[in-house]
Amino acid sequence: MKTSILIITYNNIGYTKLCIESIRKYTKRDEYELIIVDNNSSDGTIEWIKEQQDIKYILNKxxxxxxTACNQGIEIAEKNDILLLNNDIIVTTNWLENLKTCLYSDKTIGAVGAITNSCSNFQAIGAIYDIGNLNDFAKRVNISNEKMWEERxxxxxxxxxxxxxxxxxxxLLDERFSPGNFEDDDYSLRIRKAGYRLMLCKDVYIHHFGSVSFGKGREKLNELLQTNYNKFQEKWNINYSQLLSIHLDVPNYIDRGTFEKFxxxxxxxxxxxxxTSIKNKYKNSDLYGVEANKDxxxxxxxxxxxxxxxxxIIQENNKVKFDYVLLKEISLEMNLKIIRKIKYHINKGGKIIIIIHNFNAEIYKAELIKNLLIDFKALCLREYDNGLNKIFIADSLN
Structure with a gap:
């Protein structure tokens, strides 16, 4: 199936030209159609678009x-897959092929994304290059490899x-989020609610100049983010921070082989x-969770x-014993209560991992040491600091 590449423009003609040039250079011509929806640019973008022979376009007044502009573009696209692409992107070798390989690797995958140099959601990696040797850098990354795919x-x-x-x-995208921000959060949630998965392709690297479409007004951008955050909360009536909460460093505290079962x-x-981040790294792990908020x-x-x-969890899985138990920053009393209950369901040599914000760490520390070393009969209590949180890991002797 062909891909309809959809780009929204509002001024910044220089970035748009770089983007289009890179698509033409690094994408097989018979595998895509190119659509631009312009939001009333005034810097020559409109005149330039009209001169292009390979672009289907809409020029808004x-x-x-x-x-809203994305929806306009989707409406005029052929019945292809849709690729939303910012105009401040430079694509690289194998970019579209690798995205499509992941997208069609499983029927449950609904959408995929790329990694870059400038992005939120842990989609950015450390990368040192200048634009002239961008593709040399990307060639080393853009080697199709399913081990580099992560569910998000x-x-x-x-x-x-x-x-x-x-x-x-x-x-279509929800136009209540115009002029932009949180429409991708909203669409991601809708895709997952429909039963599909989202994948990040770490075998696709593209360059992102960042925040070009919204201009340089940081204060106005922050106001827009807050406004659309409120709209998201009102629409879904769920806690956004809880919905997307993640501790990406937790897999690093699991001392097991990649294919080991635990x-x-x-x-x-x-x-x-x-x-999800644990399952990405340890495919054979048996994972359990406790969460009162079903929404x-x-x-x-x-x-x-x-x-x-x-x-x-204990009643439904009465024979299971855990190799790792993760606790986070709830009340000290509740954490200790859970530790006393769960200690009989931890394998010998199992570990309790406790994550506490640095601000409260010292308050917790003395009681944790006392209860974990004595009541839990822990062999030792190791302590780490990731800059934001203290991580305590207790090894069980039970």
């Missing part, structure tokens, strides 16, 4: 914003390839972000077994 709870819309069947089922329990797993548990059955209480 006013700035309708990103989601959301994708940023700077580069987002969406299956046509998903688009037909989920519908059991991991997270108390207060929120929307499943941390469990934020979306399409996670393939990740692990999640229940509303610890008692429910």
């Amino acid at each position: 006013e700035n309708l914003g990103f989601p 709870l959301r994708l940023i819309g700077f580069c987002m390839l969406i299956k046509r069947e998903v688009l037909d089922r989920v519908g 059991s991991f329990l997270e108390i207060g797993c929120n929307g499943g972000g941390t469990l 934020i548990l979306i399409n996670l059955n393939h990740i692990g077994k999640i229940a509303s209480s610890l008692d429910e």
Whole structure:
């Protein structure tokens, strides 16, 4: 299936030219159509678009914003997959082929995204190059490899390839988020609610200049972010921070081989972000979670077994013993209560991992040491600091 590459422009003609030139250079011509929707540019962009022979376009008489313009472009696209691409992107060798390879590797995958130099959502990597040798850098990254694919709870819309069947089922972008921001959070959630998964392709690197479309007014951008955050909250009536909460460093505290089988329990797993990051690295792990807020548990059955209480987990899985238990910053009293209950369900040599914000770490530390070393009979209590949180790891002697 061909791909309809959809780009929204509003001034910044220099970036747009670089973007289009890179698409033409690094994408097979018979595999895509190119669509630009311009939001009333005044810097020569409109005149330049009209001169191009390979671009289907819409020229708006006013700035309708990103989601609305995207919907206009989708409406005139052929019945292809849709790739939303910011105009301040430079694509690289194998970019589209690798995205499509991942997208069509499994029927449950609904959309995929790329990594870059400038992006939120942990989609940016450290990269040193100048634009002249960008593709030399990208060639070393853009080698198709399914081991470099990660499931995510959301994708940023700077580069987002969406299956046509998903688009037909989920519908267009929500225009309440115009002029832009949070429309990709909203669409990611809708895709997952429809039963599809989102994948980040770490075998696709493209360059992103960043925040060009919204200009340089940081104060106005922050106001827009807050406004659209509120709209998202009102629409879904869920806690956004809980929905997408994730501790990406937790897999680093698991001392197992990549293909080794082990059991991991997270108390207060929120929307499943941390469990998902563990499953990305340890495919054969048996994951369990406790989360009382069922509204934020979306399409996670393939990740692990999640229940509303610890008692429910223990009762439904009465023979299971855990190799790892993750606790986070709830009250000290509640953490200690959980430790006393769970200690009988931890394998010998199992570990309890406790994450506490640095601000509260010293308050917790003395009681944790006393209870983990004595009551839990821990062999030792190791302490780490990731800059934001203290991480305590206790090894069980039981």
